[in-house]
Amino acid sequence: MLNVEPFRELEAEVTEWRRHLHQHPELDYRVHNTAKFVAEKLASFGINHIETGIAETGIVALIQGEGGDGPTIGLRADMDALPIVEASNKPWSSQVPGKMHACGHDGHTAMLLGAAKHLAKTRNFKGAVALIFQPAEEDGRGGQKMVQEGIMERFGISQVFGMHNSPGIEIGKFGIADGPILAALDEFDIVVKGRGGHAAQPHRTIDPVVIGAQIIMGLQTLVSRYTDPTESLVISVTKLSAAQAYNIIPEQVELSGTVRTLLPSVRDFAEQHILLSAKGIAQGFGADVELKYRRLEPMTINHTEGTDLAVKAARKLVGANSVDDKVKPRMGSEDFAYMLQARPGAMIWLGNGSTAGLHNPAYDFSDEALRYGIGYWVSLVETALPA
Ligand code: NI
Numbered sequence: 001m002l003n004v005e006p007f008r009e010l011e012a013e014v015t016e017w018r019r020h021l022h023q024h025p026e027l028d029y030r031v032h033n034t035a036k037f038v039a040e041k042l043a044s045f046g047i048n049h050i051e052t053g054i055a056e057t058g059i060v061a062l063i064q065g066e067g068g069d070g071p072t073i074g075l076r077a078d079m080d081a082l083p084i085v086e087a088s089n090k091p092w093s094s095q096v097p098g099k100m101h102a103c104g105h106d107g108h109t110a111m112l113l114g115a116a117k118h119l120a121k122t123r124n125f126k127g128a129v130a131l132i133f134q135p136a137e138e139d140g141r142g143g144q145k146m147v148q149e150g151i152m153e154r155f156g157i158s159q160v161f162g163m164h165n166s167p168g169i170e171i172g173k174f175g176i177a178d179g180p181i182l183a184a185l186d187e188f189d190i191v192v193k194g195r196g197g198h199a200a201q202p203h204r205t206i207d208p209v210v211i212g213a214q215i216i217m218g219l220q221t222l223v224s225r226y227t228d229p230t231e232s233l234v235i236s237v238t239k240l241s242a243a244q245a246y247n248i249i250p251e252q253v254e255l256s257g258t259v260r261t262l263l264p265s266v267r268d269f270a271e272q273h274i275l276l277s278a279k280g281i282a283q284g285f286g287a288d289v290e291l292k293y294r295r296l297e298p299m300t301i302n303h304t305e306g307t308d309l310a311v312k313a314a315r316k317l318v319g320a321n322s323v324d325d326k327v328k329p330r331m332g333s334e335d336f337a338y339m340l341q342a343r344p345g346a347m348i349w350l351g352n353g354s355t356a357g358l359h360n361p362a363y364d365f366s367d368e369a370l371r372y373g374i375g376y377w378v379s380l381v382e383t384a385l386p387a
Pocket of ligand 1: 103104105137164
């Protein structure tokens, strides 16, 4: 069994990198200084195949193993932060007002750098490892853009792996499951077009507010009466706008929201039936609707072989009982989904302990988790590509 001891050595250095990144958060594709930091570190480890500027600020670096010919596997970290005012009160808090690493991508980047340093030194694997550092995970689908720019083909990547920290899972433990691990994310806008008028004479109007209210309830009925109770569907109406006065029935009402699903069939159903249901209800009362539906991110679906490898690698590191291989899918989403559409592989949750939740102003990545994340990457490479 591998253990985390060898990675403790790296820990002090990686902790410094992590805190440096935490102090200097950057958003979306504008992660210029972060990318520069990453590229300089990679070069300092003696890695000579480093390509920058992929998807604007993304990086892919290749480390060849010394264990003979073999396939190339991709390991992915995200580099971007969030537009949140930090309230962690840590000495290494963000130095950029209104931006913070509230999703732990500073930790993800630092861990992949730590693994890169170790792997570049030991090279105890066959084939090669492609280190993928992506921008714009939170907003902008940087992962999709890197796939569109052909990284899988160009670097000959045959399998791809991701890791995300998870508050609520103990430090030193991992969680994963075969199949869906995160949901698909869609958004919709519905405009209900009625006929406005005086609020004291509703019979002379077609009141889009009352019709909109029925549509909202109708959408919940799609979940409760038309979806298999064992298959997940979330429809949340989150935005409403109508008249600005007490005595006016408006011409139209706009309602918007989000849809989360774990199965393509349920996603198709939601897209079709949100429109049908809204239209049917509106027309029944003499109004009309306009609907816009956008599919934003696909489901993040772990492949069986990749999941088995990930479980094996994590268990070598921390033991069987510290790896839950049947975690429930979550209804959030991840743009690593696009990489898993392009190549087989898996994403794993890394325990971050009992910290504040992701995207919370009080959140901070747990530096005690660094050694487990680095250890996981190394174990994964040596398990997937045995020398
Ligand atoms: Ni994240």
